[in-house]
Amino acid sequence: MTDVNVDEEVAVANAEALDLELEAARDEVAALKDQLLRYAAEAENTRRRAERESNEARAFAISKFAKDLMGVADNLARALEHAPKDAPDSATRNLAVGLDMTQKALLDAFARNGLIKIEPAVGARFDPHQHQAVMEQTSATVAPGGIIQVLQAGYELFGRNLRAAMVIVAAKDSTGAERDDGPGEVAD
Numbered sequence: 681m682t683d684v685n686v687d688e689e690v691a692v693a694n695a696e697a698l699d700l701e702l703e704a705a706r707d708e709v710a711a712l713k714d715q716l717l718r719y720a721a722e723a724e725n726t727r728r729r730a731e732r733e734s735n736e737a738r739a740f741a742i743s744k745f746a747k748d749l750m751g752v753a754d755n756l757a758r759a760l761e762h763a764p765k766d767a768p769d770s771a772t773r774n775l776a777v778g779l780d781m782t783q784k785a786l787l788d789a790f791a792r793n794g795l796i797k798i799e800p801a802v803g804a805r806f807d808p809h810q811h812q813a814v815m816e817q818t819s820a821t822v823a824p825g826g827i828i829q830v831l832q833a834g835y836e837l838f839g840r841n842l843r844a845a846m847v848i849v850a851a852k853d854s855t856g857a858e859r860d861d862g863p864g865e866v867a868d
Contacts, residue, residue, distance in 0.1 A: 739794070739837075740837060742795075742837070746795050746835065746842060749790075750835055750843055752786070753786055753787070753790070753833075754833070756779065756782060756786065760776070760783055763775060763779050763780075765777075790835070794837055794838045795837050796837075797835055798833060798834035798835060798836060798841075798844075799833045800830060800845060800847065801827070802826075802827060802829065802830075803821075803822050803823070803827065805825060805826060806826065809841065810834060811846075811847045811849075812834075812844040812846050814831060815848045816849050816851045817848055817850065817851055819850040819851070819855075820855050820856060822850040822854060822856040823850060823854060824852045824854045825852075826850045827848070827849060827850075828847075828848045828850050829847065830846070831847065831848065832845065834846075
């Protein structure tokens with residue numbers, strides 16, 4: 681063997697070793713690139729989840745406060761039902777007008793903050809997502825499964841039910857005409 685052949689064989693062996701190292705380095709780069717993309721995707725998903733949770737927390741932070749005010753709204757509605765609007769003296773009539781204005785202002789404040797009153801119409805279909813049946817009665821005017829009476833209005837906050845409307849539902853043996861207006865309506 682001559683020195684040229686030995687040098688040539690060493691050069692070929694070195695070239696093959698370098699090719700193997702280069703291939704190993706390319707594989708490592710590809711693996712690290714894949715890992716980097718996975719970490720970037722995971723970080724983006726975490727950021728989106730945190731943003732969504734933060735938005736929900738902001739939106740529903742008033743839910744406890746809103747639940748506390750629902751009782752006030754109920755008491756105001758009961759007071760308004762019994763307020764003598766046709767009273768002979770102006771002070772009593774003004775009290776009824778003041779109660780009505782206060783109720784409208786409270787419901788407007790609720791609506792501005794995403795709290796909507798659920799008060800289904802008589803005859804509307806019972807919707808277990810918005811209504812709570814507290815009693816079932818036979819009715820000659822309302823079809824089976826329809827709402828006969830609303831005992832207490834419900835409320836939803838940005839589409840999330842905070843309190844179901846308490847209703848009396850027509851029993852299965854009721855003979856009233858069927859209404860086709862879908863589930864209970866949300867009051868304005």
